[in-house]
Amino acid sequence: MESHVSEKVDLPFKPLPPEVLEEYSGRLREALGLKRVIDEEGRVVDEGLMPKLPPSEMREIYEYMVRARVIDSWLLKLQRMGRVALHAPNKGQEATAVGTAKPMKPQDWLFPSYRELGAYLVRGMSEEEILDRALNTIDDPLKGSDFAIYGNRKYNIVPAPVPVGNQIPLATGAAMAAKILGHDTVVVAMFGDGASSRGDFHAGLNFAGVFKAPVVFVLQNNQWAISVPVKRQTAAPSFAIKALAYGIPGVRVDGNDVLAVYSVVSEALERARRGEGPTLVEAVTYRLGPHTTADDPGRYRSEEEVKIAERYEPLKRFRKFLDSQGILTEKEALQMEEEWNARVEDIVKRVLEKPGLPKDVFFHNVYERRPWHLEEEYEEFKESLKVAEELGLELEE
Amino acid sequence: MESHVSEKVDLPFKPLPPEVLEEYSGRLREALGLKRVIDEEGRVVDEGLMPKLPPSEMREIYEYMVRARVIDSWLLKLQRMGRVALHAPNKGQEATAVGTAKPMKPQDWLFPSYRELGAYLVRGMSEEEILDRALNTIDDPLKGSDFAIYGNRKYNIVPAPVPVGNQIPLATGAAMAAKILGHDTVVVAMFGDGASSRGDFHAGLNFAGVFKAPVVFVLQNNQWAISVPVKRQTAAPSFAIKALAYGIPGVRVDGNDVLAVYSVVSEALERARRGEGPTLVEAVTYRLGPHTTADDPGRYRSEEEVKIAERYEPLKRFRKFLDSQGILTEKEALQMEEEWNARVEDIVKRVLEKPGLPKDVFFHNVYERRPWHLEEEYEEFKESLKVAEELGLELEE
Amino acid sequence: MPRVNMVQALNMALREEMRRDPRVVVLGEDVGRRGGVFLVTEGLIDEFGEERVIDTPLTEMGIVGVAIGMAMYGLRPVAEIQFIDFIYEAFDQIVNNAAWMRFRSGGMYKIPLVIRGPCCGGIRGGMHHSQSNEAYFMHTPGLYVVMPSRPYDAKGLLKESIRVDDAVIFLEPKSVYRTIREEVPEDDYTVPLGKARIVREGDDVTLVTWGAMVYVAEQAAKIAEEKHGWSVEIIDLRTLLPWDRNAVISSLEKTGRLVIVHEARLFAGPGAEISAYIAENYIDLLRGPIKRVASYDTPFPLVHEKLYMPNVARVYKALMEVMQW
Amino acid sequence: MPRVNMVQALNMALREEMRRDPRVVVLGEDVGRRGGVFLVTEGLIDEFGEERVIDTPLTEMGIVGVAIGMAMYGLRPVAEIQFIDFIYEAFDQIVNNAAWMRFRSGGMYKIPLVIRGPCCGGIRGGMHHSQSNEAYFMHTPGLYVVMPSRPYDAKGLLKESIRVDDAVIFLEPKSVYRTIREEVPEDDYTVPLGKARIVREGDDVTLVTWGAMVYVAEQAAKIAEEKHGWSVEIIDLRTLLPWDRNAVISSLEKTGRLVIVHEARLFAGPGAEISAYIAENYIDLLRGPIKRVASYDTPFPLVHEKLYMPNVARVYKALMEVMQW
Ligand SMILES: Cc1ncc(C[n+]2csc(CCOP(=O)(O)OP(=O)(O)O)c2C)c(N)n1
Ligand SMILES: Cc1ncc(C[n+]2csc(CCOP(=O)(O)OP(=O)(O)O)c2C)c(N)n1
Numbered sequence A, B: 001m002e003s004h005v006s007e008k009v010d011l012p013f014k015p016l017p018p019e020v021l022e023e024y025s026g027r028l029r030e031a032l033g034l035k036r037v038i039d040e041e042g043r044v045v046d047e048g049l050m051p052k053l054p055p056s057e058m059r060e061i062y063e064y065m066v067r068a069r070v071i072d073s074w075l076l077k078l079q080r081m082g083r084v085a086l087h088a089p090n091k092g093q094e095a096t097a098v099g100t101a102k103p104m105k106p107q108d109w110l111f112p113s114y115r116e117l118g119a120y121l122v123r124g125m126s127e128e129e130i131l132d133r134a135l136n137t138i139d140d141p142l143k144g145s146d147f148a149i150y151g152n153r154k155y156n157i158v159p160a161p162v163p164v165g166n167q168i169p170l171a172t173g174a175a176m177a178a179k180i181l182g183h184d185t186v187v188v189a190m191f192g193d194g195a196s197s198r199g200d201f202h203a204g205l206n207f208a209g210v211f212k213a214p215v216v217f218v219l220q221n222n223q224w225a226i227s228v229p230v231k232r233q234t235a236a237p238s239f240a241i242k243a244l245a246y247g248i249p250g251v252r253v254d255g256n257d258v259l260a261v262y263s264v265v266s267e268a269l270e271r272a273r274r275g276e277g278p279t280l281v282e283a284v285t286y287r288l289g290p291h292t293t294a295d296d297p298g299r300y301r302s303e304e305e306v307k308i309a310e311r312y313e314p315l316k317r318f319r320k321f322l323d324s325q326g327i328l329t330e331k332e333a334l335q336m337e338e339e340w341n342a343r344v345e346d347i348v349k350r351v352l353e354k355p356g357l358p359k360d361v362f363f364h365n366v367y368e369r370r371p372w373h374l375e376e377e378y379e380e381f382k383e384s385l386k387v388a389e390e391l392g393l394e395l396e397e
Numbered sequence C, D: 001m002p003r004v005n006m007v008q009a010l011n012m013a014l015r016e017e018m019r020r021d022p023r024v025v026v027l028g029e030d031v032g033r034r035g036g037v038f039l040v041t042e043g044l045i046d047e048f049g050e051e052r053v054i055d056t057p058l059t060e061m062g063i064v065g066v067a068i069g070m071a072m073y074g075l076r077p078v079a080e081i082q083f084i085d086f087i088y089e090a091f092d093q094i095v096n097n098a099a100w101m102r103f104r105s106g107g108m109y110k111i112p113l114v115i116r117g118p119c120c121g122g123i124r125g126g127m128h129h130s131q132s133n134e135a136y137f138m139h140t141p142g143l144y145v146v147m148p149s150r151p152y153d154a155k156g157l158l159k160e161s162i163r164v165d166d167a168v169i170f171l172e173p174k175s176v177y178r179t180i181r182e183e184v185p186e187d188d189y190t191v192p193l194g195k196a197r198i199v200r201e202g203d204d205v206t207l208v209t210w211g212a213m214v215y216v217a218e219q220a221a222k223i224a225e226e227k228h229g230w231s232v233e234i235i236d237l238r239t240l241l242p243w244d245r246n247a248v249i250s251s252l253e254k255t256g257r258l259v260i261v262h263e264a265r266l267f268a269g270p271g272a273e274i275s276a277y278i279a280e281n282y283i284d285l286l287r288g289p290i291k292r293v294a295s296y297d298t299p300f301p302l303v304h305e306k307l308y309m310p311n312v313a314r315v316y317k318a319l320m321e322v323m324q325w
């Protein structure tokens, strides 16, 4: 039997050795600092953290952010037209979504939340697929299951749970599985500041620490959980500091600085890939839009606040940087946005024409094989459609 | 509308101010250190932390520890005799239980776990009541509900939940209520290292931090959660460090040093009473006995380990101190233990004679008023007893 | 008497109870400044302040756990679950502490707690904004389970729920929140738990239902009446645990036929208990077998929800079937 | 063929499946060195190592959540809940992820997961070491719910549960763990989910039950036979979701009388579905009303548990009642 006497019994009745204090002092600084590559004017403030990317990739990153912004605004429009059940806008958080997904490898897995359009695009999901999903066309890959979520096994994107945060232990479990199977896979979980309060966050991060799972947790601190401000979510001075509770590093990064997010997440991915375990990344950002299309932020936050936050808006900021570096002029950037807008408009038109999902779609994908009682219910269902027809009842509005 | 623009929107895009780093560096040191008043030989190592108690109270504290030890061993015996369903021995953890409960005021509330005999005694519960409970006599205050738990409203001791840790948010809620009602009440929650992994720990400490609830969390790190050692419970270097995740102080104390526990808990109680909010106390201790009477620790830990741990055994250690201070000689201490043993033996005899709980006891205390279906079941129950009698069936063994 | 919708009626109930009893507090996600996502708690924070209208961190386990502690200590908390679909994180707290603390403590501690939140479908809410999960709570002794179908009952039942000394799961069919308006007294009245309401008298079939299904039942009954002249008695149970056996039996004495309609799923659902209980104990009253109409045993789908839940065609079909006897 | 008890049979099942399929892993509290508190996983860590026999931190939400992630990624985890009474912290994970991930993802992800643990009373376990909570899971589509009553079935059902591509709640009546011994093949066999077992044939009454109640039923049947000459057919359902309707119907075709016995509580309990379903759809087969015998609708008490659970007297009484018809 492995005895853990010397490290475990003797030790606890002493203060922890000075190396531990030192290591954790370093971690504390990372958890309370703020990593940035460029400031809000797009000026480089930390050369050391600058990701080594060719101009073409910088441009590409910007393009993903634009595409995220464009499809976001189309989803908003379609929701107002009554065609989309609900949309959770990601305006203002594009840098975190794109900066997180960009350094991931194709075999890596993403467990997103419901506000990550930029990340889906980076991993290969097209605007058409997003629209098929949002409009629940015949091609909806999730077959009309729930709103505001996106995912596809093809891209290793697991559709988000609407219950906030319960994907977090799943991400840890997937990472543990990858490790057990010896795969070169890192798992990324994305979620909000509100999610940090859930039991799932606690379990997911704790297991990840104990089992050194190859997983990166990206907490998007967008300052609000619907109407609840971060100070009501936690009394801790940052979210990154929560990492210390799980024996893992926590890094606080400017989530509106796509280059900083890219850098910090890259490093965390590499650590995980090297077998050094998980990291919690707190990306400090701001939700510029409403929580969802069902929300009315005027009830709980001032326009003044939003105006201040707009100073840190990630697209403009990155655009200034790209312009100053001669990678992309403001004019080219504008043109790029217009082009994508036009392209997406076409796609929207096309997708709006598609038929919807069949009436019996929800009888599928409950089990691998339907048990008899569900089979019976399916028969009753089909008869009830006939009754409705006989009665001339319009069952759906 | 209260705008939190300046502190909330402007700030997050900057590193946290240096005062925060400084404050948290101090907290980190407390969370990774180890507070002690006496060493394992009973020698004073930190005069500053020595509680200012008259010799009579020191003696009294020792007496509580002895009583805890004595009733613990009787419960073990009674379990082996088949009279007690299950017992979770507290041998080795008496200093934490007594040191925690002693500085509490009568109006304070205790939410214990299932291993806190010393704390019950300090708060006024008698050996007789403990035995009534354990033997489920007619006087069992908890009416035969569950095993291994003790509590009584009289002493503001809430009976523990057998599901580990789910009392923690209750403690926070009671503390919040006391604060709302303006009462001078502090709430204490006691639980183990294993409990720290539960969602309830996370929720309870987080709410306490956010609402500055007057609550003290005493985590008894006894190195094991049944067979799971602390290194499998968390990758963090201590449990006290978890406090930082909730913006509250965390203090690591030698849980086998009753004076240190007393001091640290006193201070935490005072902080809470002054309105300064919660504290997490990690009391480093060791479970010398089996997890419960149903456990077989030989399967997962070595005798060698237990032997080493015995060096830190809290009664002997405190006895040495008391002897060295001329408060209580070793001989007097021994005599005290014998006296209590004899006293408890008498009580045991008496309690063993008492009748058990009535057969229908479980039909009570489900609701304030039984709903009709339960009333119907109650009638059926009474009839079934008659049927059993007619059949000559002995339903209980 | 003002004509109000259910949201307003619930708001009245909370406000009145908070005025009447300083121990009543409200807590949950977004219940403060936001007034709840459906505005049930609108304005309460202005009248009662942050100490009694408490915006919480995002954890149902925490909300319910903390509320239980408050209730033990002496407050009478009303905990909002933003959508009842999110209650499962709190399941351990509900079962082991809210429902069973009285028992565990030998009757020393009671838990006067209301856990309330919007339930049920009909607003295109998808898997997690549509559920009717009352069956899980009905199987948990120590709880009351309540679901009003109209503003008057909502106010009276919520006030009563706040006053009883046991934990109440209070489910509000959100599709009714703003669609039904009726006169609701501004005075202090309560509706007792465990008492059904006869929505519509009839002699041929008894239709037992609750929540938003009351309205579907009414439509189906109207068609049945128009088409066949059958008169359907509709009973709105209002409380599921305990349910009003007497109301159902009295009705069956007239009709001898029973249809149970609920939005919860069929299998091991709430109707199973009612159906089993009646058939086991009152078979003599029945001319033929009971019929349940329920949502199908699949997760709640975003698309085609009106086909998934009991609809007029399905209820009508069930009425046809029992009228064969 | 070795004569083994249920703990050994379960251990055989795990060992065989882990040998057969490297994707099978075991995780939970104390499943490693300790071998589980009932020794169901004894010795597995020696054969398969710490990577496949994983002692976890103390959180059921974590154990189940992590196991779901593992299952999605490609493992076939068996998660142990130390006592099934502690499963409620994981309820959100079970409902929203284990049961509904397949649906949520349009069929793209499956969850081949077994959540197993000791259930039920009879060992003086009190409120939290005694529960039979299958009803909560039966009302949750996407799950299978299984409860063996004897070693042979335990092994075969567990092996089958590990192989199916949906999540299975596998409940082990702990009072049977060491009391029943029988011959269990060392070969690879499985028992299909959804198929009942005829424990004892009979013509007068059908008694449907499962888990440890099979033995109480057998005793009561014996008394009924001795005293009155009635022959009782006992059906052990073995799987509760889905339950074996055909076995029950075939039996009722002979007997026309049905008693359902379960350890779970009565109200909205597992028997309600079976009783309601049969009375609603097969009334013609019944000579008289169905009778359910169940634990009472209170928390599980430490004292007098044998009076609280269905016992021989109560089952016998029920048989007497249905034989009146
Ligand atoms: C378990 C659960 N409780 C409540 C909700 C309702 N709800 C949806 S989003 C949300 C706030 C989430 O905040 P955060 O985690 O910060 O993410 P954000 O929306 O800001 O991106 C709430 C309370 C939910 N979806 N799930
Ligand atoms: C929720 C829950 N899961 C599992 C158990 C079984 N169990 C009882 S005690 C225990 C270990 C508790 O460890 P810890 O919190 O360190 O307290 P200790 O027993 O060491 O005092 C476990 C796993 C339980 N009681 N509750």
Ligand SMILES: [Mg+2]
Pocket: A192, A193, A194, A220, A221, A222, A223, A224, A225, A226
């Ligand atoms: Mg947020």
Ligand SMILES: [Mg+2]
Pocket: B192, B193, B194, B220, B221, B222, B223, B224, B225, B226
């Ligand atoms: Mg411990």
